[in-house]
Structures are given as structure tokens and as C-alpha cells.
Amino acid sequence: MSDETNTPVLEVSDLHVSVGGKEILKGLNLTVGAGETHAIMGRNGSGKSTLSAAIMGNPRYEITSGTIVYGGQDIAELAVHERARAGVFLSFQYPVALPGVSVVNFLRQAVRAVRGDDVPIKAFRPLVKENLKILDIPQTFMTRYVNDGFSGGEKKRLEMLQMLMLQPTLAILDETDSGLDIDALKVVSTAINGLRSEKRAQLVITHYQRILQYVTPDHVHVLLDGQIVKSGGPDLAHELEKHGYEWLEKDAA
Amino acid sequence: MSTDHMNVDAGPETSLRDVVTTRGGNDPAWLATARQDALSAYEASSLPDRVQHLWRYTDPQRFLPGERTPTTPDSHFGDLPADCQDATYEHVAGYALARDGRVLRSALDPLIADKKVVLTDLCTAAREHEDLVRPRLFSLLDAGGDKFEQLSAATFAGGTFFHVPRNVTIDRPFVVAHRVGGDGLIASRSLLVAGEGSEATIVFDLTSVGDDDAPLRHEGLEIHVEPGARLHVAFVQACGKRVTHAPVIRCRVERDAALETVSVALGGALVKSLQTTELVGKGSDVRVLGIVFANGRQHIDHHTLQDHVIGRNTSNLDYRTVVADRARSSYTGNLRIGLDGVGADAHQSNHNMLLSKKARADTIPELEILTNDVTCSHAAACGPIDEEMITFCQSRGISPRDARTLIVTGFLEPIVERVPGQQLRERVRSAVADRLDRVV
């Protein structure tokens, strides 16, 4: 029993990832325990989205060495949908549009796939309704096509809706905060906080500490040129805000 | 140009002449004469020139009757489609059942019949409604001078005549279910007229009797949308995989009128469809929508022309193609703005999704603009399903196979949802789903 509770949700060891032959992650280590929320900060191009894509299993991102262990299991061989079914969720920095696919249909299929069982429409409807309310999304969203013609903020809310519907064990939020006004940010933060539990874990990727005022992380890591160069508590986010990333660049050199 | 093709099928045409004479025997004299004239025009014309893009991808010889003789229409329709069993006319305004080119039976909601709407066989209409038929029949034929159009005008066994009188508006669709069988030549002509200020919807549900039936169907349609009228027409073609199908659809849209056509092409071994729309008045609005979903070795070729003879009107064309296995689709489209087309707002788009390496789609959208002050655009694309879309779906637990199904269905959906008649639309959806099940 105690063994199980001590198993980290995510354990990334010496991870090297290349995209199109170019190495982006260069020996990244990260352990996220159950019940924890970690923030990953870093400027544009440091490899944050590459890390999230590698954890999700996007085949375009090649793992050249190192391991990703999820719930005690090496997931190298799992396809993207198998990882999702195992409880991994990624809120994309740039969500993809699916023209002609309605939100309601997409959610239904996703929930069915992740639960491995059809959800009766009777149970599905109130669940959607409740989550729409949490996210302050109008009902009219449901018949629109997934991300098709959505504003940046609408896309992020839809990502959060999917997260709430799927109740993932590991949620990775790749710059879900960027481009949101303060009201939307609060709504999104409420959704993230609502999902926190002893068994779940969260990886909040951002380059502003703004969202961290609403979602308090247990640990903060700084990603620089494909490696985590500094880790600390919530205070690290404030220091970064004050001193900028140059401060760490010198340290790393 | 291709005089060497001129007498390719001179032999069997002697028997065509007999058929034309026999079929014309039941017609009023003016129509019997028109048939003979059409046959002469057919015989005198050469095969279409393949240098021009209209026939670049498809061999016109394959549409000659050759050894095939005109089929005598079967007098039994068979099982009724669900839409035609609506005895209380709750969902449909009326229906017609056609076999092998001839309308066997038609029925209208009595309330609509009272409004003098006509839905019947064209040959019957030529006798009973000469005032409506004679001034319009074959009047749109000259536009493209198509050899095969002359063939259907000469040999047609019958077809649909649909007339909505002035200012009559009908909220439910009319359904024409047309089933073909055998392996002969099946020719039909249809004439649809939406009178001034009227509003109506009509759907053509085209099927074949069995999977082995292999007729050659030449179908000519003329559609008149008179001033201020609104007409919505759908063609759902789900014939068996051995049918050869050559529809020629001629539309004329007058001032302040609106026409929307939706064409769904699922069946047939070889399909060559030609649809032209003339906008002859200002204030009109034309939508030409279509999907093609081909698999196996199907060859489906569509050509469209929107001709803004007069301007200050709009046209939008949206054709979407999905090809799987070794299927092939060709789309050639022309958008023409004539010398008097100032103020035309015209757009065409053709997107093609390839589901296998051996599938092929060609697309050639053309613009021919003879005046200034117009807004025109055209877009065309061919490619496989975007991998990022699949990965996105997978990240929500959806398998790659289910993701492809979802994406292709979504790609076609904006057109499918424009098919009127809920039952027919659902049938299209399930036909698409069945086919996807086999090819993704």
C-alpha cells in the first residue's frame, strides 16, 4: 500500500529529445509526486512544449535517450491515445481545429475512449453542464466545431473543459494562461485547482508567474536550453520575475 | 477537331432511331420532333475534345451506348424508401417513384396539390401541361452543346417534371426516388421550375436495384429558378459499384432568386457529372455544394460552371472529395464573369482528402473574368489527413482509426448537413460511416 502511494506520478530521467534531427531536450530530469503541482518556467524556445509533447508521446518528437516513467511504468512504447487512456492529459499551447467535428460529439468520444465505456447521455449531459458552469462557457459552445474559428481564450477554455471531462491523473498545462484576461485566468485556475487531489499531479508550464498567484505550485523548475537548471519552492517564481532569466543563464554557464 | 471519332457507334444507332420513334409515338408532335432533332444532333456531333479540361481526365468513349440498347423501364419500383412511406405527409410534401428513367407513380400532400404544384413524369407533363413544359424544355441545352445531352434528349424514357407555381411556398421537401437496373442505356430528362416568388425543396435519391446491375445512365436536368424564387435541390447518388452515370445539370437563376444544390456522389464505377449555373439577373444567390467519397476503383469526375452573365449577385461553390484505395476523383471548375458581370461576388473551393497512397485527386479551378469590379476567389487543395489532427484526437484517448473517421466525417459534414430531408441525410451519414469503416 505505502509503496503504491510513494510511487511518483511522473519520473523523467536524463531525457534527450530531438525534433527533425535537432536535439531540443538535453538530459532533463524531473520527478512529480502524487498530489503535487509543479511549475515549469522558461523563456520561449527553451523546450517546454517539447517536454510536454514527449510526455504525451507525439511521434514527431524522438526520444534519443532517457526514460519517461508514469505511475511506475515506462511508457516509451505507449501510443498517444494509450497514454491518454492511462490518465495523461495535455492542454495544448496551440490546440488543433477539427472542422466539422462538434464539441459535444468530440467530448462524448473522448470520454468514451478514456473510460473504456459509453457514458449514457443521461449522465453525460449534467456532467457537461456542470463543467460548462465552472468554466463560464455558454451552452452554444457545444454545437460549434472544435477550435474552428475559436479565439485564443475560447480555445483554452475548451482545453480546460476537456480536462474536466476526462479527470486526468497527470495534467500538463502548456501555457494555458497565455493570452487570457484576468477573469478567464481566474476561471481556468479554479478548474485546475478543482482537480488537485492526493492521487493526481499537475505540471503547469508558463513563462509568467501570473497564473502561479492563483495556482500555487509545490515546486518550481526553470528550463533553460533543454535542461532544468534550477528548482525551488514557489518563491523561485517571484525571484525569476524580479531578476529575469539572465540571472540563471550566468549561473548555468 | 476529333472527326475521327465521329462515327464510332454508327451501327447501334440505327436501333436508337427506332427507339426514339417509338418513344416519341406517345408524345405530342412537338416533342416527338424535338427527340428526332436531338438524335440528329447527337449523331452529327463528334465526341468531346479531350484537350479541353472538361474531359481531360475521363474518356468520353466510355459513355457511348455501344452495344447497349435503351432499357424498357421496369414497372415495379420495389421496396419504398422510408421518405416515401410518409402517408400523412408529415416530413415530405410529396414524392415520386421512378424506375429506369420513368416516373411510375407520384403522390402529393392534398393540401399542396390544391396549390397546383405538379410532380409527375415528364412525358405525362408534356401532354397534360404543355403550357408549362413546352416553352422551357431543352431551352437550357445549348449552353454547353454536350453530345451526351443530345442523347438523353432523344432517347429519354421519362423523367421528373416538377413545377411550383408563383408565390407558393412549401416547407417540407419533395422526394424523387429513382432506381435503375439491368445493363442497358437508361436515359431520362427532368425539368424543375420554381415559379416567381416560390419556395421549395426537392431531393433526388438515386440508387440501383442490385450490386450487379450495370446500366449506363444518361440523365439530363434543367432547373429554372424564376425571379425571387428559392429552390433547394439535392442529388444523393448511391448506385451500385458497376453503374456508369453521366448527369448533366443545367441551371438558370433569375434576378433575386436563390438556388442551392447539394450533390452527394457515393456510388457508380464511373461518373461524369456536369453542372452549369447561369446567373442572369442581379440580386441572386447561388450555392453549389458537393461531396465525393470514392473507394475501390471508382472514377468520379465533376465539372461545374457558374456563369455570372449579369452581376450584382453571389455564387459560392464548395466541393469536398475523399478518395480511398485506388479511387480517383477529378474536379474541374470554372467561374465565369461575363462582360455585364460587374459586382459579382463569386467564390469556389475544392478540397480533397486522400486516404491512401494509391488514391488520386485532381483539381483544376479556373477563373474567367471579363469585367472589373468583381470579388472572386478560388481555393483548391489535395492532401492526406493532417497528422497533427490525429495526434490531437489521440491525446483525448481516441484511437488513430477513430480519429480518422471523426476527421473525415467532419470534413464532409458541413455539406452533408445541407442535404434536406432528415431520413435521407441520415442515410448519407450512415453510408459515409459504412464506407469509412472499410477504408480508414
Ligand SMILES: Nc1ncnc2c1ncn2[C@@H]1O[C@H](COP(=O)(O)OP(=O)(O)O)[C@@H](O)[C@H]1O
Ligand atoms: N515541431 C518542431 N519542428 C521543428 N522545430 C521545433 C519543433 N518544436 C520545437 N522546435 C524547436 O525546438 C525548440 C524548443 O521549442 P519549444 O519546445 O516549443 O519551446 P518552448 O515551448 O519553451 O517555447 C525551438 O528552437 C523550436 O524552434
Ligand SMILES: [Mg+2]
Ligand atoms: Mg511552448
